[in-house]
Amino acid sequence: xxxxxxxLSKGTNGQIRDIELQDQFEDYKQAKxxxxxxREELQLKDPSDIKIMFSEHVDHAEHRLLENRDAPILxxxxx
Numbered sequence: 001x002x003x004x005x006x007x008l009s010k011g012t013n014g015q016i017r018d019i020e021l022q023d024q025f026e027d028y029k030q031a032k033x034x035x036x037x038x039r040e041e042l043q044l045k046d047p048s049d050i051k052i053m054f055s056e057h058v059d060h061a062e063h064r065l066l067e068n069r070d071a072p073i074l075x076x077x078x079x
Contacts, residue, residue: 003031004053004061005038019062
């Protein structure tokens with residue numbers, strides 16, 4: 001399964017507004033290196049604007065990026 005590298009554009013409220021596929025790779029190391037260089041090239045304030053997703057298809061990867069995930073529950077000792 002390939003690794004897809006996406007550039008996320010976020011709105012003022014922090015929600016994902018647009019997803020743009022940058023490239024795809026068969027090897028994680030190549031995808032990681034590409035994502036790092038893209039972050040440096042674009043000089044992003046938030047490094048999470050470039051995401052790597054592991055999926056069978058581009059559509060499935062985009063869908064996973066748009067899913068609302070609950071924040072992790074912090075235990076008392078983790079605060």
